[in-house]
Amino acid sequence: MKKGATTIRDVAAAAGVSVATVSKYMNGTQRFTPAVEARLKEAIEQLGYRSNPLARSMITGRTRTIGLAILDIRNPHFTNIVKGANRVALQHDYTLLLVDTEESQEREQTLIESLAQRVDGMIVSSRMPDDSVQWLLDLGKPVVLFGRSSRFQISSVGTDSNLAGYMLANHLLKLGHKRIAYLGFGRSRWNDERIRGIRNCLDEYGLSLDVYDAQSPSAAAGERACSGLMLGPKRPDAVICYNDLIALGFIKEARELGFSLPRDVSIAGFDNVPYGEYASPALTSVDFQSERMGELAMTKLLDELHGKSEENAGYSMLDPHLVVRESTVRREVGEAADGDARTRKSMSGMRAAE
Amino acid sequence: MKKGATTIRDVAAAAGVSVATVSKYMNGTQRFTPAVEARLKEAIEQLGYRSNPLARSMITGRTRTIGLAILDIRNPHFTNIVKGANRVALQHDYTLLLVDTEESQEREQTLIESLAQRVDGMIVSSRMPDDSVQWLLDLGKPVVLFGRSSRFQISSVGTDSNLAGYMLANHLLKLGHKRIAYLGFGRSRWNDERIRGIRNCLDEYGLSLDVYDAQSPSAAAGERACSGLMLGPKRPDAVICYNDLIALGFIKEARELGFSLPRDVSIAGFDNVPYGEYASPALTSVDFQSERMGELAMTKLLDELHGKSEENAGYSMLDPHLVVRESTVRREVGEAADGDARTRKSMSGMRAAE
DNA sequence: ATGAAAGCGCTAACAT
DNA sequence: ATGTTAGCGCTTTCAT
Numbered sequence: 001m002k003k004g005a006t007t008i009r010d011v012a013a014a015a016g017v018s019v020a021t022v023s024k025y026m027n028g029t030q031r032f033t034p035a036v037e038a039r040l041k042e043a044i045e046q047l048g049y050r051s052n053p054l055a056r057s058m059i060t061g062r063t064r065t066i067g068l069a070i071l072d073i074r075n076p077h078f079t080n081i082v083k084g085a086n087r088v089a090l091q092h093d094y095t096l097l098l099v100d101t102e103e104s105q106e107r108e109q110t111l112i113e114s115l116a117q118r119v120d121g122m123i124v125s126s127r128m129p130d131d132s133v134q135w136l137l138d139l140g141k142p143v144v145l146f147g148r149s150s151r152f153q154i155s156s157v158g159t160d161s162n163l164a165g166y167m168l169a170n171h172l173l174k175l176g177h178k179r180i181a182y183l184g185f186g187r188s189r190w191n192d193e194r195i196r197g198i199r200n201c202l203d204e205y206g207l208s209l210d211v212y213d214a215q216s217p218s219a220a221a222g223e224r225a226c227s228g229l230m231l232g233p234k235r236p237d238a239v240i241c242y243n244d245l246i247a248l249g250f251i252k253e254a255r256e257l258g259f260s261l262p263r264d265v266s267i268a269g270f271d272n273v274p275y276g277e278y279a280s281p282a283l284t285s286v287d288f289q290s291e292r293m294g295e296l297a298m299t300k301l302l303d304e305l306h307g308k309s310e311e312n313a314g315y316s317m318l319d320p321h322l323v324v325r326e327s328t329v330r331r332e333v334g335e336a337a338d339g340d341a342r343t344r345k346s347m348s349g350m351r352a353a354e
Numbered sequence: 355m356k357k358g359a360t361t362i363r364d365v366a367a368a369a370g371v372s373v374a375t376v377s378k379y380m381n382g383t384q385r386f387t388p389a390v391e392a393r394l395k396e397a398i399e400q401l402g403y404r405s406n407p408l409a410r411s412m413i414t415g416r417t418r419t420i421g422l423a424i425l426d427i428r429n430p431h432f433t434n435i436v437k438g439a440n441r442v443a444l445q446h447d448y449t450l451l452l453v454d455t456e457e458s459q460e461r462e463q464t465l466i467e468s469l470a471q472r473v474d475g476m477i478v479s480s481r482m483p484d485d486s487v488q489w490l491l492d493l494g495k496p497v498v499l500f501g502r503s504s505r506f507q508i509s510s511v512g513t514d515s516n517l518a519g520y521m522l523a524n525h526l527l528k529l530g531h532k533r534i535a536y537l538g539f540g541r542s543r544w545n546d547e548r549i550r551g552i553r554n555c556l557d558e559y560g561l562s563l564d565v566y567d568a569q570s571p572s573a574a575a576g577e578r579a580c581s582g583l584m585l586g587p588k589r590p591d592a593v594i595c596y597n598d599l600i601a602l603g604f605i606k607e608a609r610e611l612g613f614s615l616p617r618d619v620s621i622a623g624f625d626n627v628p629y630g631e632y633a634s635p636a637l638t639s640v641d642f643q644s645e646r647m648g649e650l651a652m653t654k655l656l657d658e659l660h661g662k663s664e665e666n667a668g669y670s671m672l673d674p675h676l677v678v679r680e681s682t683v684r685r686e687v688g689e690a691a692d693g694d695a696r697t698r699k700s701m702s703g704m705r706a707a708e
Numbered sequence: 709a710t711g712a713a714a715g716c717g718c719t720a721a722c723a724t
Numbered sequence: 725a726t727g728t729t730a731g732c733g734c735t736t737t738c739a740t
Binding site for chain 3: 361362363373374376377378380381383405406408409410411412413414
Binding site: 030 | 710711712713715716717718
């Protein structure tokens with residue numbers, strides 16, 4: 001029975017009924033006389049019949065498949081989104097068509113365009129600028145995006161990055177930090193909002209923020225960026241990183257440079273990735289509830305697909321939660337960031353802070 | 355143009371040719387007179403025509419989609435497999451239909467059965483016992499599995515768990531460890547092989563292995579299992595964990611119990627997850643090249659699909675690599691595991707080792 | 709309650 | 725090089 005799977009016609013013949021009857025039976029569209037029902041059950045069981053979803057989809061126009069386009073499955077933020085989306089999809093008997101665009105903008109559009117044809121709807125996480133999203137909507141399939149769009153009335157879910165930035169800054173300020181740096185990731189759509197939140201808070205204390213940029217949202221980039229901050233002219237006493245991955249890399253490299261953490265510098269990130277907890281010092285972060293973001297995105301999409309779009313259309317926002325761990329500690333008064341008496345190989349690379 | 359996407363017939367009409375011509379043009383199956391080609395290009399561009407992959411698949415019997423069934427996308431081992439598989443799939447213009455079975459055996463079979471109907475082939479990672487794999491093969495689609503099957507001649511990729519276990523044990527033994535414990539995960543198919551490798555090595559030194567079991571392959575389970583080992587009657591001076599997640603959890607809990615790592619106990623895991631490097635102490639592990647496993651699995655499957663199955667059919671094995679970091683250190687002679695003079699809250703829970 | 713027939717959008721012979 | 729035609733496996737009116 002390798003080739004030529006049994007079709008609806010085979011079943012119809014075996015049960016002595018029409019194909020229409022079999023179809024109705026398979027879809028539970030109708031009631032049957034016990035005799036017919038028994039023969040159908042028998043024939044289907046006998047032949048091991050399973051209806052062909054492709055043929056079905058072609059007629060109904062629905063595939064029970066949701067396209068999920070993300071930037072990098074290895075980034076725990078996206079991993080969680082996939083996990084959440086998958087769970088809800090499974091509950092509703094939908095399957096996930098996954099596309100990992102590998103952070104490549106060129107590929108992205110092509111991939112998403114062909115994805116659109118194979119699914120009932122899409123959830124897409126992208127670095128597309130806000131104003132070049134129109135084509136996505138024109139694909140004719142319901143879409144849920146991440147982050148709020150200023151120009152379009154799109155269904156989307158996000159978190160309050162502004163608030164998240166404020167929370168972290170506020171936390172550090174209350175710990176007595178004065179020289180706060182932000183190691184961001186400029187290509188991200190949320191970078192500016194986070195900066196804004198941080199600055200909002202610093203302003204209240206009359207402090208300013210030094211902004212640096214990592215080359216990618218990864219631990220490796222955090223490592224690379226570390227020496228620039230820690231051995232530069234304006235060594236901070238606390239660093240807020242664009243995400244936990246960057247923070248983790250930063251911590252590792254800082255220790256290798258001879259710094260003692262969190263004593264010499266407090267570090268915090270965003271995302272609350274699963275393994276920040278197991279780093280040392282355990283990482284202070286802001287939890288964006290990424291798994292729930294995935295769940296919510298899928299719920300919204302499915303609702304839209306099933307015509308109950310009113311329930312939670314438009315933009316939904318999840319609350320960020322501050323998770324304080326060991327990587328951020330109190331900076332005592334008078335304990336200037338560069339005032340330690342420790343010796344360090346790279347001491348020569350340091351100058352007085354401005 | 356929301357509903358009623360343009361079909362091949364619309365294009366044929368607009369270009370003044372037959373549908374067959376359009377089809378051939380779309381598939382590049384044939385050459386055309388410049389005039390016709392121009393009109394086709396024009397009409398397609400004008401109407402924004404994109405051929406319907408469902409209809410196409412129904413005839414060709416191919417979907418250019420590969421099903422990928424894994425146990426938990428959040429486990430970095432699987433995340434890497436997905437990454438690798440996705441990359442190769444993309445290169446060959448295939449898409450991934452992802453199924454995260456959430457470690458649920460019941461769901462698994464149903465999910466995979468329906469998955470089989472929508473894809474050209476499948477890559478599945480499962481905890482199915484070796485002898486209940488027949489139904490999977492009977493689904494009539496090419497399958498690539500992980501781990502070697504003893505009973506069937508299936509295409510599969512794996513690593514030498516036996517050797518991996520041996521490597522880790524050997525590493526610890528050379529560091530002077532004597533009381534080695536294994537915190538395994540009995541439900542895994544590879545657990546026994548790892549134990550075997552470890553014992554192979556221990557036997558050479560005339561040492562025995564204490565085996566414990568974690569409830570799941572997660573950090574949380576590692577945390578839960580820790581006190582049982584460290585405060586039990588046979589406190590080890592080195593612990594090999596089923597995977598890095600368990601090891602990470604174990605490390606965290608051990609420190610919270612008041613132990614100093616790696617001084618009191620060396621810890622090692624398997625998988626070399628990305629964040630083991632950022633833990634403290636950085637985790638010694640065995641790298642299974644999971645991303646390459648994903649790539650290789652996809653390559654094998656695609657080869658099979660394209661009729662070049664000879665090239666690398668059957669079982670392929672990747673080499674494990676020992677990655678030594680800070681979590682395993684030399685145990686000096688006479689420095690018995692329970693001989694420290696440290697005080698610890700739970701000291702009362704300890705007895706002399708047998 | 710059941711069946712006949714008309715497609716869904718496309719490809720694949722087989723003409724021409 | 726282009727067109728005709730017969731389906732792929734299924735759902736869906738519309739009859740009966």
